[in-house]
Amino acid sequence: MTSVPMQNLSRREALRACTACLYAGGVGEAAGDARFLLLGILGLETRDLLIEGDRLVGADEAVALEAALARRLAGEPVARILGAWEFWGLPFRLGPDTLVPRPDTEILVEVALAAVPDRRAPLRCLDLGTGTGCILTALLSEMPQACGVGLDRSEGALRVARDNAAANGLGERANFVVGDWCDAVEGTFDLVVANPPYIAHDVIATLDREVRAHDPATALDGGVDGLDAYRRILDGAGARLASGGTLVLEIGYDQAAAVQDLARVAGYRERGLARDLAGHDRVLSFDRPGGLFSGHRDA
Incomplete structure (x- = not known):
């Protein structure tokens, strides 16, 4: 438990106490994490803090908030504590077999949507290693006539x-x-997308505690060189792409050249490389030989 009792504090006071507690515990994003935890545990919106910030934290709420702070101080990520996270403006529940949706992965959604000339076309999408389903769900939310399949081993x-x-x-x-x-x-x-495991096996032990202790290893481990999943995907996706279909892959920051080489050998034509907000290589997209994306779906 935390050393700061939350009961009988107002919501605003509780937020300040949570921030101070996490800061003292060495949590880097103390202010942001405190806000997420307070809002999530108490079931509040930001406006509730503004309008009813003087309302007292109840006894049960205090116990839950103190337990959440203890878990965060022990290194558990906020998203795991809350059991849910937002992606593409949509809520997603998490599970022990899923990764936490990351903002960088929204670049993949942007690239995939940019490859579609008509978002109202009856397209078919395939999401490989779907996890929480966040990528497929985000795509379908933007393409009202599309349908899709999410594939996962778990x-x-x-x-x-x-x-x-x-x-x-x-x-x-x-x-x-x-x-x-x-x-x-x-x-x-028409669209095949994937955010596969791409961390080299020996690197996993060096990752931040929050990742290696709380994310499922099978969703991280890309084999000896981190490229095992890309080999499998590039080997099989060609047969699953419709005429003019597009393959979109999230990659590690240092994997662009290696994945480009694998795709070239497999006969794909590169559409482009997209970078994330930090300027790191993040998403590669490919066409099969035979023309650019046409919105056509094979029978």
Whole structure:
């Protein structure tokens, strides 16, 4: 437990106390984490702090908030404590078999949408290693006539993804399948997207405690050189791409050249490289030979 009791503090006072507690505990983003925890644990919106900031924290709320602070001080990420996180402006529940959706991955969604000339076309999307389903759900939220399949090896992740799609009103247009990359699906898709495991095996032990202790290893481990998943995807995605379809991949900051080489050998044509807000290489997109994306879907 924290050394700062939260009961009988106002919401504003509790926010200041949480910030001070996390700062004293060496948490780098103390102010932001304190705000997320207070709002999430108490079920508040930012406006509630503005309008009813003088309202006292109740006994049960104090216990929950103190427990959340203790978990954060022990190194557990805020998103794991809350059990949910936002991506593309949409809420997503987390599970032990899923990664926390990251802002950098929104670049992948942007690149995929930019490849679509008509977002109202009845396109088909395939999300490989879907996790929380955040990428597929975000894409379907922007393409009202599209449908998609989320593929993952983890049944636990798929249960979370299915619930997330339904909670965001997209369950009828999203299907989730257990499988290993492209092996479990048939037919063709206009968009194939993936944020696969891309951390080299020996590097995982050097990652921040918050990542290595709380993220599922199978969603991080990309093999000896970090490229195992890309080899599998590039080997199978060609048969799953419709005529003129586009493949969009998130990559590690230092993997662009290696993935470009793998794709070139496999016969793909590169569309472009996108960088994240920090200026790091983040997303590669590819065409198959035969023309640019046309919005056409194979029968």
